[in-house]
Amino acid sequence: xxxxxxxxxxxxxxxxxxxxxxxxxxxxxxxxxxxxxxxxxxxxxxxxxxxxxxxxxxxxxxxxxxxxxxxxxxxxxxxxxxxxxxxxxxxxxxxxxxxxxxxxxxxxxxxxxxxxxxxxxxxxxxxxxxxxxxxxxxxxxxxxxxxxxxxxxxxxxxxxxxxxxxxxxxxxxxxxxxxxxxxxxxxxxxxxxxx
Amino acid sequence: xxxxxxxxxxxxxxxxxxxxxxxxxxxxxxxxxxxxxxxxxxxxxxxxxxxxxxxxxxxxxxxxxxxxxxxxxxxxxxxxxxxxxxxxxxxxxxxxxxxxxxxxxxxxxxxxxxxxxxxxxxxxxxxxxxxxxxxxxxxxxxxxxxxxxxxxxxxxxxxxxxxxxxxxxxxxxxxxxxxxxxxxxxxxxxxxxxx
DNA sequence: TGACAAAATTGTACGAAGTACAAGTTCGTG
DNA sequence: CACGAACTTGTACTTCGTACAATTTTGTCA
Numbered sequence: 001x002x003x004x005x006x007x008x009x010x011x012x013x014x015x016x017x018x019x020x021x022x023x024x025x026x027x028x029x030x031x032x033x034x035x036x037x038x039x040x041x042x043x044x045x046x047x048x049x050x051x052x053x054x055x056x057x058x059x060x061x062x063x064x065x066x067x068x069x070x071x072x073x074x075x076x077x078x079x080x081x082x083x084x085x086x087x088x089x090x091x092x093x094x095x096x097x098x099x100x101x102x103x104x105x106x107x108x109x110x111x112x113x114x115x116x117x118x119x120x121x122x123x124x125x126x127x128x129x130x131x132x133x134x135x136x137x138x139x140x141x142x143x144x145x146x147x148x149x150x151x152x153x154x155x156x157x158x159x160x161x162x163x164x165x166x167x168x169x170x171x172x173x174x175x176x177x178x179x180x181x182x183x184x185x186x187x188x189x190x191x192x193x194x195x
Numbered sequence: 196x197x198x199x200x201x202x203x204x205x206x207x208x209x210x211x212x213x214x215x216x217x218x219x220x221x222x223x224x225x226x227x228x229x230x231x232x233x234x235x236x237x238x239x240x241x242x243x244x245x246x247x248x249x250x251x252x253x254x255x256x257x258x259x260x261x262x263x264x265x266x267x268x269x270x271x272x273x274x275x276x277x278x279x280x281x282x283x284x285x286x287x288x289x290x291x292x293x294x295x296x297x298x299x300x301x302x303x304x305x306x307x308x309x310x311x312x313x314x315x316x317x318x319x320x321x322x323x324x325x326x327x328x329x330x331x332x333x334x335x336x337x338x339x340x341x342x343x344x345x346x347x348x349x350x351x352x353x354x355x356x357x358x359x360x361x362x363x364x365x366x367x368x369x370x371x372x373x374x375x376x377x378x379x380x381x382x383x384x385x386x387x388x389x390x
Numbered sequence: 391t392g393a394c395a396a397a398a399t400t401g402t403a404c405g406a407a408g409t410a411c412a413a414g415t416t417c418g419t420g
Numbered sequence: 421c422a423c424g425a426a427c428t429t430g431t432a433c434t435t436c437g438t439a440c441a442a443t444t445t446t447g448t449c450a
Contacts (some may be wrong), residue, residue, distance in 0.1 A: 006408070008417055008426080015427095045430045047400065086387055107313045125319060141387045148366065152358045152377045155386055159354035170341065182347045189384045190348055192281055192336045203397085204448060210398095242400045252437070389433065 005119060009024035015056045017104050019044045023061045024110040033063070034117055063123045064111050065101040070132035088135055090157045091183050095176045124162060130154050160186055210248045212299050214239045215273045218256045219305040227257070227313055237258055257320050259306050260294040265327035272331035281332055285352045286378050314364060325349050355381055 022043035026035045037058055037183050055061045060093050061165065068076065080089045102108040131145075138150040145151075164179035171178075185191075219238035221230045232253055236246050250256045263271065271291065276283045297303040310317050326340075331347040340346075361372035366373075380386075 006418075008343055010429085011417090037408090038406080050428055051432075052408075053427070087385055143388075146362075147364060147379065148376060149375075151362060152355060152380050153387075155354035155358045156351050156381060156385060159348060159350035163350045167341075167343060167346060178343075181343060185344065185347050186351060186381070187384045189382045190282055190351060192348075193338075193344055202448080206446090211422090232437090233435080244401075247400055247437075248398070347399085 012019070015044075015050070017044065017107060019046065019051060019054055020061055021104075021106045022117055023108060024107070024114050027062070028117065030119070062114070064102065064107070066126060066129055067097050067102070068129075070128055073097075073129060073132045074136045077133070077140065083188075084139075086141065086153060086184055087157070087187050089140070090133070090137070090153075091180060094157075094161055094179060098176055104159055114167070119166075122162075122165060125158075130158055133157070156186060157183070197236055210239075210241065210245070212302060213248060214241065214249055215256055215282060216299075216301045217245070218304070221313065222257070223308055224324060237352055251336070257309070257316055259297065259302070260319060262297070263325055265323055267321050268292075268324060268327045269331045270333065271356075272328070276360050276386075280346060280382075281335065282352070282382050284335070285328070285332070285348075286375060289352075289356055289374060299323075311364070314361075317360060320353075325353055328352070352378070 002062060019040060024041045026039055026043060037051055038050060040061065041048050051061075064152065068190060073093070076093045077089060080092060084092070091170045134150045134154040137153055138145040138147065141148055160182040161179060164175055164182045167173075167182075168175040168178040215234060218230060218235045221234055232243060233248055235256065238242050244308060268288070271288045271370075272284060273288060279287070297306060311333040328339045329345045329349040332348055333340040333342065335342065338344055355377040356374060359370055359377045362368075362377075363373040
């Protein structure tokens with residue numbers, strides 16, 4: 001299930017990765033503040049205009065591509081057994097996503113180093129994926145995507161995910177474990193633990 | 196409790212508001228894309244440098260000032276009765292905040308019109324306030340601010356708040372009511388409603 | 391009041407970001 | 421192999437953001 005892309009699509013994918021890898025390497029070497037688009041395109045050996053063909057702007061190059069398209073995310077949700085609660089379903093799907101991160105060797109090595117050095121740059125929103133999750137959960141519960149429940153559910157689950165990522169970084173634990181604990185708190189209605 | 200500011204502080208506050216009001220008026224008149232810092236400073240009759248004395252950048256001028264400082268937020272939380280659950284406490288404090296918005300007449304009129312026209316520009320994060328809320332809730336529960344519960348709690352409550360703001364905008368309901376419903380869902384552990 | 395010090399405003403200059411567009415090159419397809 | 425579509429390149433221009441020195445305003449204290 002690997003080369004169902006033509007040469008053109010493969011080249012595009014490689015160029016995108018090359019630009020991203022160059023940007024990350026420069027950031028890790030010289031500090032992210034001193035990275036300019038000129039230095040990136042020079043390192044990746046492409047023209048300035050090409051950079052803007054692949055990324056909306058400088059900040060976009062420091063956001064990892066999500067492991068799944070919105071359509072794939074929706075499929076994953078629908079593949080879960082109907083007996084699962086929405087929260088357990090979301091936990092399983094997100095945990096699965098954490099394992100699928102980054103097929104490219106270079107990038108799989110660079111992203112963690114980058115975010116360890118610049119924790120504040122971890123992306124805090126992925127509107128397309130959040131919208132897809134809301135739609136999938138809505139279907140699952142036979143509600144409309146802009147009903148109250150799917151909207152609140154999605155935002156809360158994503159908030160738990162981002163909390164878990166932060167907490168997992170400060171401690172040394174794996175994200176999936178922390179996410180499980182966080183969602184357990186939510187499932188209990190955010191009752192405070194007795195100190 | 197009004198004029199415990201010297202003339203200097205009052206002038207600074209007025210200048211800040213004048214710049215913000217000029218920016219909002221231009222955005223509403225010509226579209227936010229065509230607003231430049233030059234046009235803002237011309238309309239507000241200040242120098243370009245002055246703009247950067249008051250705002251970190253162009254995008255910062257389109258973010259309303261929070262009604263309370265972190266310290267005030269903390270005081271509000273501590274003023275709530277200890278018998279309240281954290282969720283109910285947060286709901287009360289946030290509802291109270293919604294009433295305290297924007298003392299300036301011009302801005303109180305301009306902000307809603309602006310966000311109605313550009314819903315995507317509603318700020319989605321207020322790290323300083325979120326940190327203050329986390330600290331206050333942690334104190335309330337006799338936990339440390341970077342423990343799991345306060346972090347997850349704060350992110351989840353804020354996510355509910357932003358959800359409520361979005362939902363309240365699409366329907367015509369007051370935000371406080373929608374927020375109450377959203378937090379009720381959270382308090383129930385995000386159990387899906389039977390369709 | 392008058393002078394001094396702190397703070398805010400102003401103007402200038404410069405590197406980099408982002409946009410637009412025309413010209414050239416590469417790729418897939420018939 | 422030839423054609424059209426898509427991608428790349430180079431150039432030019434506007435705007436953003438920052439630095440810095442000069443100037444004006446403000447608060448304070450003698």
